[in-house]
Amino acid sequence: MKLSLKGAAFLSLLLGVFLGELCAEEQLFLTGIVRSIDTARGILRIEVTSQVCRGLREFAVPQAAREDLDETLIGKRLGFYIDSSTCERGKVYTILFEKP
Numbered sequence: 001m002k003l004s005l006k007g008a009a010f011l012s013l014l015l016g017v018f019l020g021e022l023c024a025e026e027q028l029f030l031t032g033i034v035r036s037i038d039t040a041r042g043i044l045r046i047e048v049t050s051q052v053c054r055g056l057r058e059f060a061v062p063q064a065a066r067e068d069l070d071e072t073l074i075g076k077r078l079g080f081y082i083d084s085s086t087c088e089r090g091k092v093y094t095i096l097f098e099k100p
Contacts, residue, residue, distance in 0.1 A: 029050075030048050031050050039070075059093055
């Protein structure tokens with residue numbers, strides 16, 4: 001079986017997309033309102049309004065960003081990424097501060 005140049009290019013593109021998906025670490029974008037902050041542990045409690053993760057959840061803040069946590073964040077709406085493509089109740093995910 002011989003592939004045309006167009007067919008080979010399409011197959012190459014399809015394979016590249018497939019391999020890219022396998023290698024990519026996925027993050028989930030969420031929005032919500034900060035309800036409380038535990039500065040000692042570096043935990044934000046956020047009332048998530050995104051459909052895939054709705055409810056009051058706890059999120060860890062990376063060590064380097066913990067010094068910026070203060071009470072003025074309470075009541076603010078945030079948009080943020082987490083270090084997972086899923087959101088399970090009871091699991092604490094880490095907030096990513098840079099867009100992946």
